[in-house]
Amino acid sequence: MTTDRNQRHKSAMQRRKALVDEKIAQANEERGIVIVLTGNGKGKSSSGFGSVIRCLGHGYKAGIVQFIKGTWDCGERNFIEQRCPEVPYHVMGSGFTWETQDRERDIAAAEQAWEQAEKLLQDDSLHLVLLDELTYVLKYGWIEQQRIFDAIQQRPADMSVIVTGRAASKALREIADTVAEVGDEKHAFRAGIKARRGIDW
Amino acid sequence: MTTDRNQRHKSAMQRRKALVDEKIAQANEERGIVIVLTGNGKGKSSSGFGSVIRCLGHGYKAGIVQFIKGTWDCGERNFIEQRCPEVPYHVMGSGFTWETQDRERDIAAAEQAWEQAEKLLQDDSLHLVLLDELTYVLKYGWIEQQRIFDAIQQRPADMSVIVTGRAASKALREIADTVAEVGDEKHAFRAGIKARRGIDW
Numbered sequence: 001m002t003t004d005r006n007q008r009h010k011s012a013m014q015r016r017k018a019l020v021d022e023k024i025a026q027a028n029e030e031r032g033i034v035i036v037l038t039g040n041g042k043g044k045s046s047s048g049f050g051s052v053i054r055c056l057g058h059g060y061k062a063g064i065v066q067f068i069k070g071t072w073d074c075g076e077r078n079f080i081e082q083r084c085p086e087v088p089y090h091v092m093g094s095g096f097t098w099e100t101q102d103r104e105r106d107i108a109a110a111e112q113a114w115e116q117a118e119k120l121l122q123d124d125s126l127h128l129v130l131l132d133e134l135t136y137v138l139k140y141g142w143i144e145q146q147r148i149f150d151a152i153q154q155r156p157a158d159m160s161v162i163v164t165g166r167a168a169s170k171a172l173r174e175i176a177d178t179v180a181e182v183g184d185e186k187h188a189f190r191a192g193i194k195a196r197r198g199i200d201w
Numbered sequence: 202m203t204t205d206r207n208q209r210h211k212s213a214m215q216r217r218k219a220l221v222d223e224k225i226a227q228a229n230e231e232r233g234i235v236i237v238l239t240g241n242g243k244g245k246s247s248s249g250f251g252s253v254i255r256c257l258g259h260g261y262k263a264g265i266v267q268f269i270k271g272t273w274d275c276g277e278r279n280f281i282e283q284r285c286p287e288v289p290y291h292v293m294g295s296g297f298t299w300e301t302q303d304r305e306r307d308i309a310a311a312e313q314a315w316e317q318a319e320k321l322l323q324d325d326s327l328h329l330v331l332l333d334e335l336t337y338v339l340k341y342g343w344i345e346q347q348r349i350f351d352a353i354q355q356r357p358a359d360m361s362v363i364v365t366g367r368a369a370s371k372a373l374r375e376i377a378d379t380v381a382e383v384g385d386e387k388h389a390f391r392a393g394i395k396a397r398r399g400i401d402w
Binding site for chain 2 (some may be wrong): 005009028030031044058076079082102127131139177181182185187195197198
């Protein structure tokens with residue numbers, strides 16, 4: 001019985017391996033990509049930061065611009081500043097827009113942050129640039145969309161870019177190579193559990 | 202005109218702030234949570250690792266057990282080993298099951314890895330335990346589901362747990378506080394772009 005089950009498992013896995021190997025053989029274009037992590041579910045920014053450390057773990061360089069979460073006490077920022085001081089890291093000054101309630105101040109802060117992003121997007125020593133929560137900059141129209149798209153599309157060929165944030169536009173999804181839509185199936189916060197340091201920020 | 206737009210923005214943001222503040226006031230239970238990151242889209246493991254560094258950035262401790270990806274050259278593992286040597290990190294020995302094609306070897310490797318997970322899940326110095334790709338262990342039935350659920354549910358009250366991997370079961374989603382379903386809207390690989398070191402692994 002066990003032998004049968006093991007043999008069936010082996011056959012199934014051999015077929016699976018053949019399929020995986022065939023798909024790998026078909027994918028042969030080599031270049032950096034644009035990844036958009038969007039949707040209302042948990043884990044988009046964390047995923048961006050996890051990709052940064054994945055990249056650093058192979059000895060590549062990465063850069064980060066963090067839009068929106070400006071003044072918030074932020075675990076991933078503390079970590080990168082403490083343990084990865086070589087990573088260029090720029091933070092948009094003003095913080096959540098519903099905290100500032102001042103559109104002109106938001107625009108000025110976004111402009112400054114985007115100028116830093118443009119520099120990173122021209123730096124061919126970088127394997128990855130994380131533009132954390134950039135979707136809100138587009139959504140609120142703080143920076144002209146074409147200017148953002150130009151900088152992303154004119155980046156060095158080997159550079160990948162990760163854009164995170166809710167409500168990525170159709171246009172942004174179109175210029176991306178990979179889009180993950182993170183669905184919010186269930187959230188502790190809605191069940192009355194307080195947002196938690198080290199987990200939610 | 203601009204003044205009008207700015208005023209409208211300010212009013213909208215004031216309403217939004219009131220809403221956000223009200224929701225925050227309603228969520229007042231404080232405890233560690235179970236987060237499941239599932240679906241076929243990109244970024245689940247990265248999100249788990251990003252949460253680990255978020256946690257470390259606040260001075261909390263975290264532990265990791267990585268199922269499935271055993272022998273694969275892995276940027277996030279290199280990184281944690283190099284820069285976060287204090288983090289307990291266990292890797293399941295056998296690697297992708299379609300590579301080993303040997304069910305009994307997979308079960309033995311899963312058993313060893315799960316024993317390490319059980320130890321972490323009892324360690325009340327840990328703020329977060331990442332069980333990366335645990336869903337496959339459940340899917341293939343290598344470890345009894347109840348044994349896994351018991352260890353997760355009997356953990357210290359302040360500990361959070363993140364489980365990643367495709368195809369999380371209904372039962373796993375039920376014991377979770379937060380579930381993100383990562384949809385695979387678009388993937389570079391399907392457009393013929395080769396998987397990339399530092400981005401895909």
